[in-house]
Amino acid sequence: MTPQQPAAALPDAPTSLRERKKLKTRQSIRREAYRLFSEQGYENTTVEQISAAAEVSPSTFFRYFATKEDLVLSDEYDPAVIAALLERPADEPFLTSCREAMIGLIRELLQHERDELYTRMRLVTEVPALRAGLHRSSNNPQVLFLTVLTRRAGVEEPTYEMRVTSAAIAAATAEALLQWAAGGGREDIADLVDRTFAMLESGFAGV
């Protein structure tokens, strides 16, 4: 491991008034939405209610979030994940790169946004629509891994092997996060991720 900078996981503060207002609106929509979700559930909460609570029009809601699912599933971590993966030595086994990168990022994330992450993952475990939505191309972690894998190999098109690898890693990682949320956030997530990758690396020897 090389010594690290504080990991640019968080985008920098906006400058103009316009940008600041947009950010506030976005946060307001998210906050009100989560509040309503916790009070009456995801399915029983309409976009109209969320918009009203956040004091914007439904039109505006959909300008900020393409779908109601995106409210929960979209994040801004993609660039950080890609960066962390690319920082790993290119000759390291990809599984190792992923394990180290993911553990580092998640640790970072837990310090700053633990509650939000927990709420979100909790929702994903409980709402079937969200669980499926995880695999929509817009927020699919598989394409992230695939992107890095392809770039690392220095080729244009990913091979079949790369796709399978990315799919398996994405599925396993998602399972770790879901397990963490399902367990009330009490388990050590780094340990979960570690165990998960150990299984992948060992070819599921014990099972």
Add this chain to the structure above:
Amino acid sequence: MTPQQPAAALPDAPTSLRERKKLKTRQSIRREAYRLFSEQGYENTTVEQISAAAEVSPSTFFRYFATKEDLVLSDEYDPAVIAALLERPADEPFLTSCREAMIGLIRELLQHERDELYTRMRLVTEVPALRAGLHRSSNNPQVLFLTVLTRRAGVEEPTYEMRVTSAAIAAATAEALLQWAAGGGREDIADLVDRTFAMLESGFAGV
């Protein structure tokens, strides 16, 4: 491998007139739907159009298929998959059981319903909504594998290790089928599945 009966992959013929009619309606809806999909695409085809073409009311459509996605994603293979998996020796590594069971089933399937399988997988590769829908609990292969794993271990609740294993296997198997469809159905699917499981078993050694 034990010698096999002709694999009860297909449910037996219905008896009463009522049952025969229901089956015909179901097939008619599916057939007209696929025809319309191929003519104008999945997204551009409405349930109303499908219902009209199949000469049933939209109400009836939703009595036969819970959602428009289900038209493509639902199948009747689950019992066959479970049976094939349970036939394997319980002390065999689970990956081996899955590989053998899946290859056997897919071979069987290709002989009888190759065209339909191809059309469906093709649609899944091309329509993002369907790709995500693959992970809805109703048609999620992961829960299939998980069911068998749990039963084989003779426990009530699946362990975390079982969940990760099922998730990885399901993701990898899906990738094999999708790759087969994406390649125009020309590749040998048994070979694809074989390569896929080899990757899982080797711990993705090459990557």
Add this chain to the structure above:
DNA sequence: CATCTTTTGAGAGTTACTGTCATTTGACAG
């Protein structure tokens, strides 16, 4: 043929989204 049960169709309602257009609001030059 009469009756009971299952299947169907009609219709009204909900909700997530899309597209358009006029209005508002912040950015910026003079």
Add this chain to the structure above:
DNA sequence: CTGTCAAATGACAGTAACTCTCAAAAGATG
């Protein structure tokens, strides 16, 4: 401070996938 332009917003109309309810049609049964 003012006028102008671009970006953001809201109002509104429309679409399509469902859901629910109820009455009519059709197969099952004695």
